[in-house]
Amino acid sequence: EVITFSEADYEGVRLPHDDAVVVTLLVELFTIKRILIDSGSSADILYEHAFDQLRIPTYQLKPVKTPLVGFAGETIHPLGSINLSVVAGTTPCQTQIDMT
Numbered sequence: 263e264v265i266t267f268s269e270a271d272y273e274g275v276r277l278p279h280d281d282a283v284v285v286t287l288l289v290e291l292f293t294i295k296r297i298l299i300d301s302g303s304s305a306d307i308l309y310e311h312a313f314d315q316l317r318i319p320t321y322q323l324k325p326v327k328t329p330l331v332g333f334a335g336e337t338i339h340p341l342g343s344i345n346l347s348v349v350a351g352t353t354p355c356q357t358q359i360d361m362t
Contacts, residue, residue, distance in 0.1 A: 289349075346360065
């Protein structure tokens with residue numbers, strides 16, 4: 263599904279810009295707001311606080327051995343990885359995918 267933006271979407275935006283996009287998605291039947299979409303990132307990250315609010319048991323996490331390096335250079339060790347169902351859009355323009 264192609265995502266397009268109209269002139270109305272540019273209201274208040276100073277052009278040119280290279281801002282990331284922030285959206286609201288349905289993840290495992292829960293609405294999660296302020297999801298940052300950064301096409302330059304190589305990882306899809308769900309912070310522990312959001313994970314806890316989804317009430318998914320931690321035993322469903324698969325071990326991850328590779329640490330992540332944060333924007334400020336700090337090393338972060340993920341709790342694990344998990345596949346989650348993500349729904350974007352509303353009917354009839356809606357898509358569902360599984361994301362890790």
